Amino acid sequence: SLTISFPPHPPVSPISLFLPSLCISHHSLPHPFSLRHPPPSLPYLSFYYLSLPPQFHNLQELRQSPSLATKVFIQRDYSEGTVCRFQTKFPSELGSRIERTLFEDTVKTLNTYYAEAEKVGGQSYMEGCLACATAYFIFLCMETRYEKVLKKISGYIQEQNEKIYAPRGLLLTDPVERGMRVIEVSVFEDRGSSGSSPSSNVSSGISQR
Amino acid sequence: MSAVMITRKVRKWEKLPGKNTFCCDGRVMMARQKGVFYLTVFLIVGTCSLFFAFECPYLATHLSPAIPVFAIVLFLFVMAMLLRTSFSDPGVLPRALPEEATFIEMEIEAANGNVPAGQRPPPRIRNVQINGQIVKLKYCYTCKIFRPPRASHCSICDNCVDRFDHHCPWVGNCVGKRNYRYFYLFTLSLSLLTIYIFTFAIVHVVMRSVDSGFVKTLQDTPGTVLEVLVCFFTLWSVVGLTGFHSYLISLNQTTNEDIKGSWSGKNRLQNPYSHKNIVKNCCEVLCGPAYPSVLDRRGLTQDDVPVPASTTTQSNSVPQTTKTTAPLIPNEHTPDDAKSSIADSAIAHAEKISPSPKEEKPPTPAKVPPLASPETDVEASIIIAKEKAL
Numbered sequence: 020s021l022t023i024s025f026p027p028h029p030p031v032s033p034i035s036l037f038l039p040s041l042c043i044s045h046h047s048l049p050h051p052f053s054l055r056h057p058p059p060s061l062p063y064l065s066f067y068y069l070s071l072p073p074q075f076h077n078l079q080e081l082r083q084s085p086s087l088a089t090k091v092f093i094q095r096d097y098s099e100g101t102v103c104r105f106q107t108k109f110p111s112e113l114g115s116r117i118e119r120t121l122f123e124d125t126v127k128t129l130n131t132y133y134a135e136a137e138k139v140g141g142q143s144y145m146e147g148c149l150a151c152a153t154a155y156f157i158f159l160c161m162e163t164r165y166e167k168v169l170k171k172i173s174g175y176i177q178e179q180n181e182k183i184y185a186p187r188g189l190l191l192t193d194p195v196e197r198g199m200r201v202i203e204v205s206v207f208e209d210r211g212s213s214g215s216s217p218s219s220n221v222s223s224g225i226s227q228r
Numbered sequence: 229m230s231a232v233m234i235t236r237k238v239r240k241w242e243k244l245p246g247k248n249t250f251c252c253d254g255r256v257m258m259a260r261q262k263g264v265f266y267l268t269v270f271l272i273v274g275t276c277s278l279f280f281a282f283e284c285p286y287l288a289t290h291l292s293p294a295i296p297v298f299a300i301v302l303f304l305f306v307m308a309m310l311l312r313t314s315f316s317d318p319g320v321l322p323r324a325l326p327e328e329a330t331f332i333e334m335e336i337e338a339a340n341g342n343v344p345a346g347q348r349p350p351p352r353i354r355n356v357q358i359n360g361q362i363v364k365l366k367y368c369y370t371c372k373i374f375r376p377p378r379a380s381h382c383s384i385c386d387n388c389v390d391r392f393d394h395h396c397p398w399v400g401n402c403v404g405k406r407n408y409r410y411f412y413l414f415t416l417s418l419s420l421l422t423i424y425i426f427t428f429a430i431v432h433v434v435m436r437s438v439d440s441g442f443v444k445t446l447q448d449t450p451g452t453v454l455e456v457l458v459c460f461f462t463l464w465s466v467v468g469l470t471g472f473h474s475y476l477i478s479l480n481q482t483t484n485e486d487i488k489g490s491w492s493g494k495n496r497l498q499n500p501y502s503h504k505n506i507v508k509n510c511c512e513v514l515c516g517p518a519y520p521s522v523l524d525r526r527g528l529t530q531d532d533v534p535v536p537a538s539t540t541t542q543s544n545s546v547p548q549t550t551k552t553t554a555p556l557i558p559n560e561h562t563p564d565d566a567k568s569s570i571a572d573s574a575i576a577h578a579e580k581i582s583p584s585p586k587e588e589k590p591p592t593p594a595k596v597p598p599l600a601s602p603e604t605d606v607e608a609s610i611i612i613a614k615e616k617a618l
Contacts, residue, residue: 090327097356097363100501101377101391139516147515151413154308163518198322198522200373 086208093126093202103133105194105202116206117187125179125191126202129172136168169195241525245323246387254525256315258400259385265314265400272310272418275458276303278451279425283432286449290435295428302421309414310399317521318404319390321371321379329372336367361500378501380484394483403483406519412477415470422466426459480509 091112096104107126109119146164150157176193184191184204192203241254249258258265276299284296324332336352343349352367354374365374368381371388375381380392382402391405403411429452436445446453476486480502485491491499503509 090331092328092331095376097358097365097377100358137517139512143517144511144515146518150518154305155312155410156308158518163520165517166520169520195520195522196524197325197328200321200324200376201328203328 087205088208089206091204091206093204095200102137103194103199104130110204112206113189113204116189117184121183125183128175129194129202132168132172132175136165238529239525240527240529243529244523244525246320247385248320248387250525251315257317257320257523257525258314259395259397259402261384261397262400264397268310268398271458271462272303272306272421275425275455276421278455279429282449282451282455283425283428286432286436287428291431299421299424299428302417302424306414306417306421309410309417313396313403313407313410313414314399314401316401316407316410317523317525318402319392319406319519319521320385320402320404320523321373321376321388321390322523323370323388324372332367332372332374359500361498363500378482378485391482392484406521409514409516412470412473412514415466415473419463419467419470422459422462425455426463429455429459477510477513478506480513 089112091110093105093110096106098104105126107123107130109122113122142164172195173193176191180191188207190205190207192205194200194202197203239254241250241257244250247260249260249262250256251258279299280296284299287295340349352374354365354367355362356365356377357363358377363377365377367374368388370381370386373388375388376390378391379388381388382392382395384395385402387402389402389404391408393403393408393411395402396411399411399414401407432449433442433445433452433456436448440448473483476483479491479499481491481499485499491497491502503512
């Protein structure tokens with residue numbers, strides 16, 4: 020039969036209320052004179068998360084849709100000035116969910132990407148002088164180095180989410196969507212086999228309901 | 229087909245807090261009061277027009293055609309810099325989302341401990357060490373964030389701006405991290421333009437007076453008087469401003485810090501951002517990377533504005549949040565007064581119906597896939613109930 024059966028659980032699950040806001044990619048890097056198309060967003064990733072919870076791979080378990088337990092915010096590290104760097108200190112709330120080294124590697128890689136973007140050196144001088152000579156009209160056709168690196172970062176975060184964080188019930192949000200202030204790590208309820216209560220796993224957890 | 233609502237795309241700039249005005253569907257961002265900006269444009273364009281009209285023909289023939297050409301190039305550069313300063317995002321920091329704000333609040337409360345009732349809680353300050361110097365980060369009650377170093381809240385635009393310099397009414401925008409170099413180049417090129425026009429207006433008057441006499445010259449080219457006046461008064465302010473900003477750039481300071489005396493040297497506070505080298509400071513400010521905007525203006529928001537479809541009986545008061553993925557997910561709330569005739573027609577139109585016991589006639593016995601009944605999609609969607617699953 021062609022009937023499509025739906026689970027008895029209402030289709031509007033809490034995850035769908037939160038994930039859209041998390042999975043919206045930076046659709047366009049706003050630029051007053053930009054005529055470029057926005058960089059490819061992560062629609063498929065949003066669909067992936069909306070249709071399948073991160074740690075479940077069959078529709079039966081869709082019934083027990085995972086809900087957001089808490090969010091952890093990795094703050095900026097200003098010890099070297101105003102360059103974009105994030106603290107590599109491992110937050111205690113993630114202690115049980117992911118290995119320390121994996122997490123620190125992610126943050127360190129992100130930091131190197133940002134350092135590369137903000138490096139004041141030969142290439143940035145060339146870019147600056149060329150742009151100034153053209154009264155910055157060249158930015159209408161050319162992508163700045165920073166924008167290129169941000170694209171790379173976006174791809175990297177997506178890859179990390181797929182490979183490492185999603186299987187552990189976590190989700191990283193690209194810092195550019197939070198004003199480059201924080202790396203937002205969404206911690207989803209660890210359903211596993213037991214039906215644990217939403218706020219049971221974190222001492223300073225914030226109940227999102 | 230199934231969705232009852234036809235939505236209009238809403239871009240994020242329409243929902244942004246703060247007192248900015250946006251144009252060109254979010255591409256242009258300015259402050260609310262733009263009157264002085266229009267005056268600036270008028271003065272520049274007006275004075276240059278007078279110059280091109282009165283001085284240039286004479287100077288091109290009697291001195292060199294390069295003079296008006298260079299004037300045009302300079303004028304175009306000035307306008308480009310002005311428009312770029314005015315229209316771009318100065319480096320606005322988006323406000324904290326509720327979860328982040330709550331997280332910060334909890335951190336503050338944890339840090340403050342128990343404040344006895346009746347006592348004021350301590351000011352919300354976070355100390356960070358930057359290049360060996362302690363810098364205090366203040367909490368912004370409007371944006372609900374701890375401001376990054378060198379950021380400040382502009383009360384006119386009601387935004388926190390990164391590396392906030394000042395709010396300039398002449399350009400109708402804040403000057404911050406992203407548009408500071410354009411602002412500096414604007415003041416620099418405007419100084420050059422003003423000096424240029426002033427000089428050549430005087431040269432023109434002198435040369436013409438030698439030929440025709442002073443009074444006749446002024447009668448022939450009345451615009452010159454106006455130009456000279458405007459340029460004279462502009463010169464002092466713009467050249468002074470350029471000099472001031474050159475000084476700030478060489479020290480890697482912002483106007484805001486200078487006014488507040490943050491790094492004036494008292495209490496042995498040194499500027500932790502300065503490289504202690506004028507060339508390096510200038511290079512960092514003027515030739516640094518072009519920072520992209522972190523304020524997403526042209527992205528689409530999730531909550532679209534619903535425009536009801538023509539024949540729908542609007543029973544759907546709950547906005548569908550799963551709309552983006554689920555053309556097949558039925559509407560949640562359906563009225564109980566589904567007409568039996570509609571039910572019958574929907575059933576009749578459905579290609580396949582799973583057999584199941586029908587308790588009552590009106591409600592559907594089975595899920596009717598919306599795609600299966602395109603003609604009665606609206607009615608079918610009303611009928612589809614969430615109870616029965618098959």
